[in-house]
Amino acid sequence: MHASLDDKALDIIFRDARTPMHWSDEPVGDDILQKLWDLVKWGPTSANCLPARIKFFKSAAAKEKLRPFVAESNIEKTISAPVCALLSYDIEFYEHLPRLFPDDQSAKTWFNWSVDHATTTAFRNGTLQSGYFIIAARALGLDAAPMSGFDNAAVDAEFFPDGKVKSNMLCGLGIRAEPTPARAPRFDFNEVCEIL
Ligand SMILES: Cc1cc2nc3c(=O)[nH]c(=O)nc-3n(C[C@H](O)[C@H](O)[C@H](O)COP(=O)(O)O)c2cc1C
Numbered sequence: 571m572h573a574s575l576d577d578k579a580l581d582i583i584f585r586d587a588r589t590p591m592h593w594s595d596e597p598v599g600d601d602i603l604q605k606l607w608d609l610v611k612w613g614p615t616s617a618n619c620l621p622a623r624i625k626f627f628k629s630a631a632a633k634e635k636l637r638p639f640v641a642e643s644n645i646e647k648t649i650s651a652p653v654c655a656l657l658s659y660d661i662e663f664y665e666h667l668p669r670l671f672p673d674d675q676s677a678k679t680w681f682n683w684s685v686d687h688a689t690t691t692a693f694r695n696g697t698l699q700s701g702y703f704i705i706a707a708r709a710l711g712l713d714a715a716p717m718s719g720f721d722n723a724a725v726d727a728e729f730f731p732d733g734k735v736k737s738n739m740l741c742g743l744g745i746r747a748e749p750t751p752a753r754a755p756r757f758d759f760n761e762v763c764e765i766l
Contacts, residue, residue, distance in 0.1 A: 590746030613702035651742030659696025
């Protein structure tokens, strides 16, 4: 076995972490956004394809640009977040494989033969990177509020007009303010897992 995290660390990133409903005023510095990416980038992706593309909406003016596209119930959580990240994925990620997967210069051809295959791969791996993003944010002492309640097509038309990048989810970042609702239950191991 490798070295492992202690219970305190596991509490921070899983057991005690909550999805915020409200935010405190504590700001999030640009340095921590840089640190966040510098962790997220190490999470594994197919052929090291790293399809995630992230825009951090931080200024009040920037966050206002999201308002027209966000579900009513998500507006407060988006606008009052110290930072709201738009987690997206590049469906032409394979163009970067000669650099990102240097051991096989043909890696691009594993994906660019089909738009559907490339898009599914980008979505799968971009979503994985979104998961790494949430856990990395928690590991750095932030709360993360993922949100899929927004108009993806309208966001894509506004922020990615060339059609090569697709939005996946928003994720507020900051320190949560109470109240947070009582925690919902989770499945136990035997309900959803099988050891074969
Ligand atoms: C991909 C994704 C999309 C979500 N979309 C929304 C959303 O649009 N609005 C919202 O209020 N919460 C949203 N959530 C938050 C979940 O409801 C919340 O993380 C879940 O209930 C677990 O809460 P807990 O971390 O406090 O236990 C989303 C979470 C994820 C991972």
